[in-house]
Amino acid sequence: MPLNPFRSKILWILFLLVGVAIAGFLVFGGVRSPEKFSYGERAVLKVLGPVSKTASFLGLGLRKFWEHYIFLVHVKEKNEELQRKLMALEAELVRTKEIELENKRLRKLLKLAEQFPEAHPVAARVIGRPMGSWQGVIIIDRGLNDNILPEMPVLAYTDEGLGAVVGQVVAVERHYAKVLLLTDPSFAVDALVQRSRERGLLRGQGRELCLLDYVPAEADVRENDLVITSGMDALFPKGLLLGTVIHIYPGRSKGLFRMVEVRPAVNFSKLEEVLVLLRVRLR
């Protein structure tokens, strides 16, 4: 028997209300828990985390294939030049290789065992990049199962092999975690100019550069100065590399301060692995 229009309308409204309730539960349910992921996000991450992981592996593989086998313009000239350099470097290489390997082992041991003896660093792979947004977040393949919790600091090695700040964990799931990058406008860290010990607050800008704010107008800051963590925020250990000063705005901002532009030490577009320091600081 067909439903009369009134009953059909009631059913539609009920259907709509149930739909809205389910959507609301998925979007907002569970965000107040320590994990900070909503129930919906957790479910989606469980299903699509492995898809993203596969995509990241495939993407990196394709990039390497492109760079090594396809994009070979000027390769002949380069090859000849490299042949000449190679001969001179070969002798040096054997000696340096040994020193480098020893250095790498010692540096890793030293950094992981002595620099953060209480932090128990965990290595993680980047499996998700930001999608269509100015916000700087990445997804890593370690989570609650590896004792990772929100607010934990995340580091990576720079091209020079130094440990530098990537950001901090903002949400975790059993096998995955979301990391807020240094370049996100919500990110701020207490910082020091290494040479002159001038203090400031390093903030993300939503692009590849950061801003060192609240630096006194008379402060001694120069281009190419290194910026490090001050350790005053009780979150990041003191002395971790943040970036390099690339520009100092002339004049004063907010009356008393000057603004300094900083390029992060980590190249976020090439970020593949990170190190999470398990130093918990829960509110």
Next chain:
Amino acid sequence: MREAIFLGVLGGIFFVYQILSFLWQTFLPFDPFFPVLLGGLFWRLRPPVFWGAVVCCGLLLDLFSSKLAGPSVLSYLISLVIFLQFEKKLALQGFFPALVSLIATVTICETLRLLVFPALFEVALPEPAFYFVGKITLATLLWSFLCWSFCQISFVRHVFEISKASGSR
């Protein structure tokens, strides 16, 4: 079958987008899902499947690009309802009304997603915010035109049985 293709397309877009993001960093990042969801309105999908996909895509986008859960889901729902109103009230007669509706809906969606809801949830905005939002909106519009053009191809129209009542094609 149509539902499976639709969900497969969304999953495929996510997969390819992630591959591309690991290949290189684009100057013009775009919202990969909204234009496809907008097109999906014409594919006569069952409402629970379509609106479920909308919520899931919003959640996925928030998961991978936002500090908070919610902005994308809310902006997707609002924008798609606005587009339905456009279609209902204007009947989208001809090329220009459809084009204007498309531009308006995408702009509203991306502004809500990237600017209004983050600001309401007290997420710090980038400086200059309008430059970033404008860039992503522009790139999403380009992606929308591509999707729209794709939907004009006769075999796609046949597969998805695009409604003849609407003049947006």
